[in-house]
Each structure stands twice: as C-alpha cells, then as structure tokens.
Amino acid sequence: MSQDTQTPTPSLKAIGPDAWSETQARHLLWRAGLGGTPAQVEFLARLSPEKAVDQLLDFEKVKGYPEPAADEFDESIMRPPSAEDRAAYQRARRAQDEDFLAKVRLDRQRREQEDRAQVQKLQRWWLKRMIETPRPLEEKLTLFWHGHFATSYRTIENSYHMYLQNQLFRANAAGNFGELLFAIIRDPAMLAYLDNNDSTKAAPNENLSRELMELFSLGEGAYTERDIKEGARALTGYTFDYNTFVFRRERHDTGTKRILGTLGSLDGDGFVKAILGQRACAEFIAAKVYRYFVAEIPDPGSKAHAAVAGVVRQLAGTLLASRYDMRPMLRRLFLSEHFYDPVNRLARIKSPVELVVGAVRSLKTPVRDLGILLDAMDLMGQAIMFPPSVKGWDGGRSWINTSTMFVRENILNFLLTGKTPHGYDPLARSEPYDPTPLLAELTEREPGADRDPARVAAFLLGFAFGRPGRAGQAAVIADYIAQTGDGGVTPAGVTGALALITSLPEYQQV
Numbered sequence: 078m079s080q081d082t083q084t085p086t087p088s089l090k091a092i093g094p095d096a097w098s099e100t101q102a103r104h105l106l107w108r109a110g111l112g113g114t115p116a117q118v119e120f121l122a123r124l125s126p127e128k129a130v131d132q133l134l135d136f137e138k139v140k141g142y143p144e145p146a147a148d149e150f151d152e153s154i155m156r157p158p159s160a161e162d163r164a165a166y167q168r169a170r171r172a173q174d175e176d177f178l179a180k181v182r183l184d185r186q187r188r189e190q191e192d193r194a195q196v197q198k199l200q201r202w203w204l205k206r207m208i209e210t211p212r213p214l215e216e217k218l219t220l221f222w223h224g225h226f227a228t229s230y231r232t233i234e235n236s237y238h239m240y241l242q243n244q245l246f247r248a249n250a251a252g253n254f255g256e257l258l259f260a261i262i263r264d265p266a267m268l269a270y271l272d273n274n275d276s277t278k279a280a281p282n283e284n285l286s287r288e289l290m291e292l293f294s295l296g297e298g299a300y301t302e303r304d305i306k307e308g309a310r311a312l313t314g315y316t317f318d319y320n321t322f323v324f325r326r327e328r329h330d331t332g333t334k335r336i337l338g339t340l341g342s343l344d345g346d347g348f349v350k351a352i353l354g355q356r357a358c359a360e361f362i363a364a365k366v367y368r369y370f371v372a373e374i375p376d377p378g379s380k381a382h383a384a385v386a387g388v389v390r391q392l393a394g395t396l397l398a399s400r401y402d403m404r405p406m407l408r409r410l411f412l413s414e415h416f417y418d419p420v421n422r423l424a425r426i427k428s429p430v431e432l433v434v435g436a437v438r439s440l441k442t443p444v445r446d447l448g449i450l451l452d453a454m455d456l457m458g459q460a461i462m463f464p465p466s467v468k469g470w471d472g473g474r475s476w477i478n479t480s481t482m483f484v485r486e487n488i489l490n491f492l493l494t495g496k497t498p499h500g501y502d503p504l505a506r507s508e509p510y511d512p513t514p515l516l517a518e519l520t521e522r523e524p525g526a527d528r529d530p531a532r533v534a535a536f537l538l539g540f541a542f543g544r545p546g547r548a549g550q551a552a553v554i555a556d557y558i559a560q561t562g563d564g565g566v567t568p569a570g571v572t573g574a575l576a577l578i579t580s581l582p583e584y585q586q587v
Contacts, residue, residue: 085418087384089391092414097126101417103543107587108370108425109133109411110213112435115518115540130411134251134404136212145202152237152320154192189234196236200462201447203243204454207434208444218250219243220430221369223461226261226293227469228270230462237320238266239462254362255353255401258294262315262345263322271467274316278330281309288467290352296364299357300337307334311348353401356393363393363406370407371416372424373473381420388415423543423586426476429457431587432485433492439540440515440575442492443508449497453488457481477585489579493572512571515540530558533566537574542583554578 092101102121106113110133113121121129158166169177207216223246230239242264249257261267262285268274276282286308290300314329315322334343339351352358367389368374374389375381392406399405410416427435433450436442444450454460458481459470490496495505516527519536526532534555538546545551554574561570578584 083420084379084381084384085420086414087387089388089409089413089415091412092126092417094125096414096417097129098122100422100543101126102129104417104422105129105133105411107431107435107543108416109217109407111207111217111431112439114439114441115515119518126412130408133214134408134411136215136251139212141212141215142206142210149202150195150199150237150240151191154188154195154237155235157319192234192236196230196239196462197448197451199236199240199243200451200460203461204434204447204451205444207430208437213438215247215250219246220461221366222246222250222257224464224469224472225365226264226267227464227467228266229464229466233266233269235266235269238269241320242266251404251407253400253402254396255349258289258349258352259346261293262289262312262349265317265320265322268315268317268322273312276309276313276315277328278310278313281306281313281330283309285309285312285315286348289348292468294352294358294361295355296357296361299355299361304336307336307343308348310334311336311343312345315345356397359393359396359401360389362401363389363396366403366406366410367392368472370410372421388413423583425587426473426585427587428470428472428476429454429459429481429485430461432457432585433488435587436489436492436579440492440510440512442510443504445491445495445502445504445508449491449502450488453484453491456484457488482585485585486580489584490576493576493579510572512568512575516566516571528566530555530562530564530566530570533558533571534574537571537578541575541578542586546583550581 099118099122103113103118106118106121109130121132124132165177166181168174169181207213207220210216223243226242226246228239228242230236233239245257245260245264249260262273265274267285271284271288272282273285276285283305287305289308290304291297310330310332311334314325314327316325316328317323329344331342333341336343336348337351337355339347339354341347343351364374367385372385374385392410395406395409396403415421433454437444451460455463458465458476464470487498491502493510495502495509515537516533519533520527523532526536531551534551535545538551538554546554554577557577558566558570558574561567561573
C-alpha cells in the first residue's frame with residue numbers, strides 16, 4: 078500500500094450527515110465507549126453525528142451506574158497507629174514485652190491481608206462497573222487517567238487510597254485537566270507512590286516533581302534538571318494524614334524558586350500554574366489523548382506524521398482556548414473527519430480491558446466469574462490497580478505476543494462457552510450464552526436472514542470486525558454454521574461461529 082493511501086486526512090472539520098452510517102457509529106461506540114450491540118450501533122447511526130457524540134460525551138445527563146454505599150469500602154483497614162498506640166509500642170519495646178509486640182505484628186499482618194482482599198474487591202467493583210455502566214466514556218476516561226497518572230497498589234499497599242484516586246479520576250473524567258493536576262499533587266495514593274509524603278525542605282524528594290513534568294504534563298525536553306530540583310522544593314510539605322491531604326507548613330521550603338521561567342516563592346500550586354502556562358503541556362495531553370482514542374503517532378519525517386502532528390496541534394489549541402477543559406477538545410476530535418478516516422478505523426489493538434469488557438457489552442455474554450476475567454486481564458498484561466510502572470501501560474503492539482494471544486482466545490471462548498483451559502466453569506450450564514437476541518437484531522433488518530447460514534455469517538463478521546471478513550472467511554463460517562445446524566442455523570452453531578470469529582486476528586483490532 079502506498080504511503081499516500083495510509084495518510085489520514087488532516088481535517089478536523091465535522092463529519093457530515095451524508096458520511097454518517099453504522100460504520101462510523103460503531104467506530105465511535107468502540108473508541109469513545111466500550112463496545113455495543115448492533116441495536117446500539119443502529120441507534121447512534123440514526124442520530125446526527127453531533128447528537129451521537131453528545132450521547133456519549135455528555136454522560137452526566139445519563140442516569141449513571143450507582144455509586145458504592147458509604148461503607149462499601151473500609152477506609153480504616155490501614156489506619157496509622159495513634160499517638161497512644163505508638164507510645165504503648167515504645168513502652169513494650171523498652172520492657173521487651175514480646176507478647177504485646179507479637180500481637181502488634183499479628184494485627185498488622187491481619188490488616189494487610191484484609192487490605193489485599195479489599196483491593197481485589199475494588200478490582201471486581203470497577204470491572205463490573207465498566208461492563209454495566211450506561212456511561213461508557215466516563216469509565217473509559219477513568220481508565221485513561223489511571224494509565225496516565227499511573228499508581229500501583231503493589232507499592233502503596235492501601236486499597237482505600239486506590240479507591241479515592243479512582244473516584245478522583247471519575248469525577249474529573251472529561252473535566253478540566255488543570256484542576257486534575259492540582260488535585261493529583263494532593264492525592265494520598267500519588268503522594269505515597271512517588272514518596273512525596275516524606276519530602277521536607279531539608280531533604281526534598283524529586284520523584285513527584287520529575288514525573289509531574291516528564292510523564293504527566295510536559296514530556297521529555299520541555300524542562301530542565303534545575304526545574305525538577307526547584308519543583309521538588311515547591312512540593313515539600315505536601316503529604317497526607319490517614320486518608321486526607323495535609324500541607325505541613327513547617328516542612329515546606331518558602332524560599333524563592335524559578336520553575337519553567339516563573340520566579341517566586343512557589344508552592345505546589347505555583348508549580349502547577351507554571352506547567353499549565355507552557356504550550357508544551359497542551360500539546361503533550363493532546364498527543365496522549367490522540368494515541369488513546371485514535372492511533373499511534375507515525376514516525377517523524379513521513380507524510381502521515383505531518384498530517385497527524387497538525388491534528389494534534391489543532392487539538393492542543395482547542396484545549397488551550399478552553400483553559401484546559403477536556404470536553405471541547407474531545408468533542409472536536411470525535412466529530413472530526415480525521416477521526417473517522419478509514420486509515421484510523423481498526424488501527425488500534427484492543428487493550429485487555431477493551432477486549433474483555435467490549436466482548437461482554439457487545440455480544441451480551443454472561444460474566445459468570447469476575448475473578449476469572451481479572452486473572453485473564455492480568456495475564457494479558459493489564460491488571461487494573463496494578464500498572465507496571467509510573468509510565469503506565471505501553472499499549473499498542475506490546476499487548477500482543479504468543480502468550481497473550483493464547484489467553485485472549487481462551488478468555489473469549491470462556492465468555493461464549495464457559496470453557497476454561499482446565500474444564501468448564503460451574504456456571505456454564507446455569508448461565509449459558511444465548512445468541513438469540515443477536516439473531517433477532519439481524520431478523521429485524523432482514524426478515525428470514527436468521528435461517529440462512531450465509532447471511533448469518535456475513536452479519537456476524539461485519540458486526541465483530543466492523544468490516545466484511547477477508548476473502549473466504551464468510552464461506553468458512555457459513556459452512557461451520559450449516560454443518561453444526563444440520564443445514565440450518567442453531568444457537569450452538571452461532572455460538573461456535575462466534576468462538577471462531579473472536580479467535581481471528583481481526584477481532585483484536587478496534
């Protein structure tokens with residue numbers, strides 16, 4: 078294929094109604110959501126492009142998935158010892174009271190076990206929420222921020238802090254990036270993860286300062302080592318007590334600092350304001366959003382790179398014009414001709430979350446066991462609440478290798494049939510997959526088509542891939558359906574056909 082045919086249009090002009098069809102609606106539902114059924118795709122296709130985008134983007138207007146009860150997650154499991162507790166512990170050490178000290182150790186071990194159990198509960202809660210929510214873009218953006226401001230439970234070992242951070246991302250999902258940046262330097266999980274909770278004017282820790290600029294807002298080359306050191310001074314005293322941010326004034330360096338050209342007695346807020354004053358910040362976030370929702374940015378020097386770089390610059394301009402409000406930039410992107418260019422459709426590899434959640438939401442498979450789904454996502458390289466590093470997940474082609482492909486095929490087969498590598502899930506018989514609703518949607522479009530293996534095969538391939546299958550694929554699938562159904566179409570034949578289709582490389586793309 079020539080380079081020109083691989084170059085997307087640089088146009089951010091809104092797509093017109095004449096170019097809007099189920100193909101574009103499906104693309105929007107997968108990229109700005111977490112997949113959907115043929116009926117949901119058809120519903121969006123009947124709207125204008127603007128109304129379809131607003132249906133997903135204005136998620137606050139949609140009755141949301143209920144928040145957890147106030148006591149759903151225990152905030153006190155990792156409660157720090159009180160002054161009385163510490164005094165009693167010191168007395169026991171001086172008195173060599175081994176019985177008391179042993180009780181303290183056992184209590185600590187018990188609470189650590191409870192906390193590990195609670196983070197698993199938190200993982201299940203969030204996965205269930207992503208599967209069931211009527212506000213999919215809200216959850217997809219929450220996942221975006223989780224990978225952007227990556228914080229791992231493995232390091233901080235406080236499940237309630239991870240929950241608070243998850244709620245922070247959800248509350249600011251499509252909100253103002255600047256406000257989120259001000260909030261993240263006060264977030265207990267982030268402060269602990271990057272060791273800022275113990276940063277003092279006598280010994281400023283540079284971790285948060287460095288990552289705040291390098292990974293969270295500006296990118297490499299947009300700051301100096303001096304900016305990092307000065308930023309660390311600005312963040313001294315930013316810590317937390319229990320589950321609440323605390324500013325320890327006595328630990329804070331009140332001296333004059335120069336950060337990114339801004340001079341003054343800067344604190345953390347002054348540091349963030351200096352960052353937001355850099356155009357590089359808007360360009361960095363626009364590029365990160367582009368890679369998440371559209372495609373990887375082509376290598377420099379190519380015609381495709383020039384087109385994409387121009388799009389990113391325009392998106393950055395929109396972000397600056399809105400004073401870092403994310404929604405105008407997202408709306409412009411999701412409405413643009415560039416977003417729907419054929420080059421950008423099916424150009425991304427599904428992340429493990431997109432693969433699993435998208436399959437459940439689009440095929441309406443039974444969930445059966447959230448733990449099995451989470452284990453599979455972990456084996457595929459994406460354990461939510463456990464990003465691999467402060468850089469988050471690399472994504473893209475890193476999701477695919479011989480090991481992860483095996484897991485991808487197995488977990489999709491599990492969702493459709495209940496089969497695991499070691500047998501069948503106990504719920505496979507009581508909660509079988511029923512493809513009848515899917516066939517009913519085909520019948521509404523083409524009366525009688527649900528009895529024709531060839532038309533069923535074409536429908537399933539088009540729905541699963543977002544385009545017709547490769548030469549010969551439809552014939553193979555149709556033959557399988559016919560053989561399984563003794564010449565006709567049966568639920569077992571359709572389920573088996575979907576198991577075959579979801580094992581194909583094309584299903585890994587979105």
